[in-house]
Amino acid sequence: xxxxxxxxxxxxxxxxxxxxxxxxxxxxxxxxxxxxxxxxxxxxxxxxxxxxxxxxxxxxxxxxxxxxxxxxxxxxxxxxxxxxxxxxxxxxxxxxxxxxxxxxxxxxxxxxxxxxxxxxxxxxxxxxxxxxxxxxxxxxxxxxxxxxxxxxxxxxxxxxxxxxxxxxxxxxxxxxxxxxxxxxxxxxxxxxxxxxxxxxxxxxxxxxxxxxxxxxxxxxxxxxxxxxxxxxxxxxxxxxxxxxxxxxx
Numbered sequence: 001x002x003x004x005x006x007x008x009x010x011x012x013x014x015x016x017x018x019x020x021x022x023x024x025x026x027x028x029x030x031x032x033x034x035x036x037x038x039x040x041x042x043x044x045x046x047x048x049x050x051x052x053x054x055x056x057x058x059x060x061x062x063x064x065x066x067x068x069x070x071x072x073x074x075x076x077x078x079x080x081x082x083x084x085x086x087x088x089x090x091x092x093x094x095x096x097x098x099x100x101x102x103x104x105x106x107x108x109x110x111x112x113x114x115x116x117x118x119x120x121x122x123x124x125x126x127x128x129x130x131x132x133x134x135x136x137x138x139x140x141x142x143x144x145x146x147x148x149x150x151x152x153x154x155x156x157x158x159x160x161x162x163x164x165x166x167x168x169x170x171x172x173x174x175x176x177x178x179x180x181x182x183x184x185x186x187x188x189x190x191x192x193x194x195x196x197x198x199x200x201x202x203x204x205x206x207x208x209x210x211x212x213x214x215x216x217x218x219x220x221x222x223x224x225x226x227x228x229x230x231x232x233x234x235x236x237x238x239x240x241x242x243x244x245x246x247x248x249x
Contacts, residue, residue, distance in 0.1 A: 003225060004028035004046035004070065006035060006061045007053035011075070014218040015050055022222060035061065043068040048225045055079045055141055062097065063089050071096035071228045075103055075221050077145030087234055098228045098235045101145030103220030107194075108237045110209040114150050114196055117207060118157035126200040129154060129161055130181040134193040142166075142184035146194055151182060154196065 001024045005012045008031040016026050027046055030038050035057065043049070049065045051058060055078030065072035066089050074097070079086075090097045102108065121127055131154070133147040143151075143166055151164055165179035192211040197204055211217070220237070227240055 004049040006051040066093035066095040073098040078141030104216040115153040127198040132183040134185040
């Protein structure tokens with residue numbers, strides 16, 4: 001399989017190593033300085049594009065892939081406010097898009113555990129939920145895309161905190177009684193730690209996912225790239241992994 005890498009930072013280099021180790025060929029390596037030089041004809045030589053760039057560049061990169069008839073897997077976060085635009089462009093071009101806030105298998109299992117726990121906690125009125133995410137100082141978006149996915153899953157089943165109060169770790173804001181606090185911390189070179197907590201007057205229940213390296217994210221993106229060619233439409237990790245285990249009624 002011939003792969004175009006759109007975004008050739010730390011993650012792009014790990015993706016390249018894993019992809020070539022699985023027998024694939026990376027024919028395009030485009031970073032912020034070279035992506036604008038890439039022609040549609042050059043991009044069309046790829047079987048699939050893997051896009052890990054930056055929030056301000058992701059939408060244009062995906063549109064360029066649709067124009068070239070190349071299915072695209074994107075792990076860039078921070079662009080979902082333009083999701084409708086991207087989905088329209090994909091469908092208009094009869095293209096294929098695979099996007100996820102996180103490609104790690106462990107994180108996607110954590111997404112399911114989060115929904116399950118939220119449903120278990122729903123009847124217990126003494127608990128309040130909060131979300132914390134910690135990332136390296138280079139991460140541009142806050143909260144992280146993974147945190148926002150966790151928030152959506154939690155609020156779908158723990159309906160007593162339907163609104164989200166987002167604030168930085170050292171910010172002065174205090175969340176309202178009916179709001180879900182989402183704390184974003186940026187420190188050192190942390191690759192990603194996400195925690196969901198339920199706190200009452202007498203105890204606390206928490207679940208945490210901690211990433212040790214970029215390997216899990218990169219492998220998931222390559223597996224998605226192997227799965228996507230030949231398909232048309234918009235897909236995510238649930239399509240790749242199969243039906244979710246539903247939380248209790």
